Amino acid sequence: MNGATDHFWEKAQRWEELVEQCRALALDVQFPTVQAWKQRTGGQAVGCFPVYTPQELITAAGALPVNLFGARGQIDIDHADSRIQSFVCSIARSTLELGLAGHLKWLDGFVVPSICDVARNLSGVWKHNFTEGFLFYMHLPQNVDSDAAKTYYRGELERLCDCLSDKTGRPVAEAPLRKAISVFNRNRSLLNELGARRSAQPEKWPSSHIYAIVATGNVLSREEHNALLERALALGEASLRPKRDAVRVVLRGAFCEQPPLELLEVLEDAGCAVVDDDLQIGSRFFLEPVAETGDPLNALVEAYLHGTVLTPVNNPGKRSRNDDLLDRCKKKGIQGIIFASPKFCEPALYDAVLLRRAAERSSLPTLEFEYEEKMSVFESVRMQAETFVESILFFS
Amino acid sequence: MASNYQFQNTGRDLQKDLLGHWYKRLEDAPKTGTPVAYLFISGNICELLRCFGFEIVFPEVNALQCGIKKVAGNMILKAEDLGYSSDVCGYVKNDIGLVASGNRGPFGTMPKPDLLVCNYSGCNTYIKWFEALAELYGARFFMLDVPYRRTGETMRPEDLHYVVKQLEQLAQVCAEISGNKFDMDKLREQLEYARQAEELWVKILHSAKNRPSPFDAFFEAVFFMAPIYVLRGTKECVDYYQAAWNEIEERIQHNIGPLSEERFRVVMEGPPPWPNFRNFWELFKRWGVVSVASTYSKVGGIWDFGMRHDPSRPMESLAEYAVNCYTNWDWSLRRSMLERYAKEYSADALVIHSVKSCRAFSVGQADVREHFSKVQGLPTLFVESDLADPRYFSEAQLRNRIDAFFESLEHRRMASRQPVTAAPTKSGSAT
Ligand code: SF4
Numbered sequence: 001m002n003g004a005t006d007h008f009w010e011k012a013q014r015w016e017e018l019v020e021q022c023r024a025l026a027l028d029v030q031f032p033t034v035q036a037w038k039q040r041t042g043g044q045a046v047g048c049f050p051v052y053t054p055q056e057l058i059t060a061a062g063a064l065p066v067n068l069f070g071a072r073g074q075i076d077i078d079h080a081d082s083r084i085q086s087f088v089c090s091i092a093r094s095t096l097e098l099g100l101a102g103h104l105k106w107l108d109g110f111v112v113p114s115i116c117d118v119a120r121n122l123s124g125v126w127k128h129n130f131t132e133g134f135l136f137y138m139h140l141p142q143n144v145d146s147d148a149a150k151t152y153y154r155g156e157l158e159r160l161c162d163c164l165s166d167k168t169g170r171p172v173a174e175a176p177l178r179k180a181i182s183v184f185n186r187n188r189s190l191l192n193e194l195g196a197r198r199s200a201q202p203e204k205w206p207s208s209h210i211y212a213i214v215a216t217g218n219v220l221s222r223e224e225h226n227a228l229l230e231r232a233l234a235l236g237e238a239s240l241r242p243k244r245d246a247v248r249v250v251l252r253g254a255f256c257e258q259p260p261l262e263l264l265e266v267l268e269d270a271g272c273a274v275v276d277d278d279l280q281i282g283s284r285f286f287l288e289p290v291a292e293t294g295d296p297l298n299a300l301v302e303a304y305l306h307g308t309v310l311t312p313v314n315n316p317g318k319r320s321r322n323d324d325l326l327d328r329c330k331k332k333g334i335q336g337i338i339f340a341s342p343k344f345c346e347p348a349l350y351d352a353v354l355l356r357r358a359a360e361r362s363s364l365p366t367l368e369f370e371y372e373e374k375m376s377v378f379e380s381v382r383m384q385a386e387t388f389v390e391s392i393l394f395f396s
Numbered sequence: 397m398a399s400n401y402q403f404q405n406t407g408r409d410l411q412k413d414l415l416g417h418w419y420k421r422l423e424d425a426p427k428t429g430t431p432v433a434y435l436f437i438s439g440n441i442c443e444l445l446r447c448f449g450f451e452i453v454f455p456e457v458n459a460l461q462c463g464i465k466k467v468a469g470n471m472i473l474k475a476e477d478l479g480y481s482s483d484v485c486g487y488v489k490n491d492i493g494l495v496a497s498g499n500r501g502p503f504g505t506m507p508k509p510d511l512l513v514c515n516y517s518g519c520n521t522y523i524k525w526f527e528a529l530a531e532l533y534g535a536r537f538f539m540l541d542v543p544y545r546r547t548g549e550t551m552r553p554e555d556l557h558y559v560v561k562q563l564e565q566l567a568q569v570c571a572e573i574s575g576n577k578f579d580m581d582k583l584r585e586q587l588e589y590a591r592q593a594e595e596l597w598v599k600i601l602h603s604a605k606n607r608p609s610p611f612d613a614f615f616e617a618v619f620f621m622a623p624i625y626v627l628r629g630t631k632e633c634v635d636y637y638q639a640a641w642n643e644i645e646e647r648i649q650h651n652i653g654p655l656s657e658e659r660f661r662v663v664m665e666g667p668p669p670w671p672n673f674r675n676f677w678e679l680f681k682r683w684g685v686v687s688v689a690s691t692y693s694k695v696g697g698i699w700d701f702g703m704r705h706d707p708s709r710p711m712e713s714l715a716e717y718a719v720n721c722y723t724n725w726d727w728s729l730r731r732s733m734l735e736r737y738a739k740e741y742s743a744d745a746l747v748i749h750s751v752k753s754c755r756a757f758s759v760g761q762a763d764v765r766e767h768f769s770k771v772q773g774l775p776t777l778f779v780e781s782d783l784a785d786p787r788y789f790s791e792a793q794l795r796n797r798i799d800a801f802f803e804s805l806e807h808r809r810m811a812s813r814q815p816v817t818a819a820p821t822k823s824g825s826a827t
């Protein structure tokens with residue numbers, strides 16, 4: 001893996017070929033690209049737990065941010081059961097399992113944000129079980145409308161910078177940080193472009209395909225991922241897929257633990273065109289580009305406090321999750337909402353109740369089910385989705 | 397003899413009276429035009445709200461009461477009918493069930509909130525809970541964002557500063573809603589009452605170092621602790637703890653404890669199963685088990701290591717308190733607290749009651765079991781049920797585990813007392 005020519009996305013000639021390779025990489029619990037990156041650069045790799053962590057800082061420190069989304073159903077839970085009980089979401093248990101089973105030997109540190117009670121306690125269990133590498137617990141402010149949150153969050157960012165420079169021996173300087181912000185902005189704009197094309201022509205840009213392409217960003221540097229996304233946009237545009245009847249839906253609830261890819265395929269087969277979702281939402285966390293001029297830390301603070309998407313784990317402050325969802329539905333011509341929550345994920349499950357009420361008040365059809373990282377039987381979801389689609393097509 | 401026990405049952409009886417009066421005041425609030433705030437127990441800042449004349453509803457206490465009075469199951473089902481999953485916190489569902497029942501519970505009818513203060517300390521579910529109430533009641537929501545306590549001995553000044561700033565903002569909101577001005581003298585006076593009550597409460601907690609322990613630091617403490625969490629900062633709360641301390645002192649003088657014989661001293665980790673509280677306690681009583689320290693009694697705040705409200709530093713000490721409740725401590729702090737309790741209170745074992753509802757409490761308790769049983773060498777019992785949902789309480793299963801654990805502890809004790817050459821004897825009786 002020396003030269004740029006080794007990159008698989010450059011060699012891929014067809015969209016399907018690229019998607020296939022992305023899928024294999026996204027599911028590979030050996031993290032080959034991360035290991036190769038470390039070998040090539042001699043740099044450090046820092047794991048990031050969802051939903052959002054300020055990865056620009058990690059990049060600016062010369063390290064590689066790696067999104068840890070659990071084991072994606074690829075390994076059994078053997079060791080983690082003795083640390084975390086069974087009534088807890090899969091992602092917490094399988095991320096821990098990855099570590100305990102020796103799949104994360106390359107990991108030099110782990111950043112866990114304060115998204116929920118499970119993540120918070122996972123950080124403590126992690127620290128207790130893995131003494132090599134750092135564990136950085138990050139408090140993401142919830143009182144976003146308070147001026148005090150600005151100072152506080154800036155302090156958290158500075159603390160992370162200090163932790164990273166202790167580890168890498170390299171201070172997080174302004175110039176590389178600005179550069180990282182710009183690379184991440186580019187990444188978000190490419191991801192948004194993919195999303196926009198999907199919304200315009202869902203049959204041409206299936207969500208299950210896009211998902212795999214986006215997921216490679218978890219294990220590649222942002223620059224590499226930008227190159228991959230550019231290639232994907234070109235190949236996708238050239239791909240030919242027949243137009244088919246489908247209802248336009250939004251998928252909500254998958255902001256942290258990820259569903260198996262098959263679940264997306266099942267929804268598509270059942271006639272759902274997923275044109276908006278919160279899958280791997282951390283990579284599209286900011287609605288607008290982060291300012292590339294001025295103080296870069298303040299720019300990240302500003303973006304976090306006032307310009308994020310709304311998920312179940314960040315309090316909306318003066319904004320409203322209900323309005324946000326309904327506005328999106330209106331703008332994107334959505335015909336139905338699918339609430340898919342990870343089993344045992346309290347934040348998703350609570351929000352689903354309120355959002356569903358709001359959707360029903362607006363006469364938007366909804367479907368709700370739970371999933372698990374390792375689920376393998378999809379028949380019930382398939383039947384529910386088919387009925388949902390039919391009800392929209394024939395009765396709406 | 398009765399005449400010897402001047403203060404017997406004072407702690408329990410007075411607590412009931414106090415809570416009864418408090419609930420009555422809550423019920424009357426709409427009639428008297430008193431503004432009502434809802435607040436969570438952990439690290440609560442009730443003194444600040446009372447400064448503005450708010451009556452305070454603690455939805456967690458309502459959920460607990462529904463549990464004890466055995467109506468929680470129905471409330472939870474009502475919330476599930478509205479779409480809440482069987483896997484989310486039973487306290488939240490209990491409360492949503494209450495809202496769906498016109499806010500009427502075994503304690504009376506609760507007033508609607510004028511203000512929801514989400515003192516997010518140690519539990520992210522708090523946020524989801526009050527977000528739901530804000531929508532259901534259309535009430536004003538204030539987010540009091542309390543950072544997690546991650547470091548060792550010292551608290552981080554940034555965390556405290558952030559909380560203090562928000563308390564100042566909260567004071568403005570309170571003034572706006574209540575129409576009352578902020579009165580610093582009133583706050584200081586309450587903090588002094590808080591401090592006095594805390595001193596007495598800590599004396600009670602520390603008394604469990606005696607042998608036998610004069611009280612059960614889990615099964616009794618859950619009653620003794622109520623006033624300090626809901627009525628702290630009032631004179632009646634100080635009086636309560638004085639009376640409760642009199643009772644404990646008397647027990648010490650007479651060398652008695654909660655059980656006729658103290659056979660095992662345990663540290664308890666985790667909340668009780670409220671709907672089956674008595675049965676659960678019985679399972680331990682049969683073995684002469686007394687809890688000498690518990691973490692649940694610190695769920696609202698941790699004073700036994702020196703923290704106090706301080707009238708000379710009003711906002712700062714409110715912030716310190718908000719940061720220092722049990723579930724707002726990270727696992728390294730929680731573990732060291734358990735280690736300290738086991739040592740200082742001469743415990744024979746650690747009992748972990750892991751509840752499904754409360755991931756704030758429970759996620760990682762399995763890791764604690766590993767640590768204590770394998771690294772610390774302290775016998776550790778791990779049992780599971782729930783704090784609110786009666787469907788998760790399986791008495792037969794619990795009994796088996798508890799019996800097996802204490803039986804083996806008893807064997808071990810007997811074996812260590814016997815000379816090595818002694819012939820094997822019949823095992824001791826289980827009661
Ligand atoms: S899936 Fe839900 S409960 Fe689990 S870590 Fe993520 S946000 Fe927390």
Ligand code: SF4
Nearest residue numbers: 485487519521754755
């Ligand atoms: S999760 Fe635990 S601390 Fe939070 S509301 Fe439920 S019972 Fe209370």
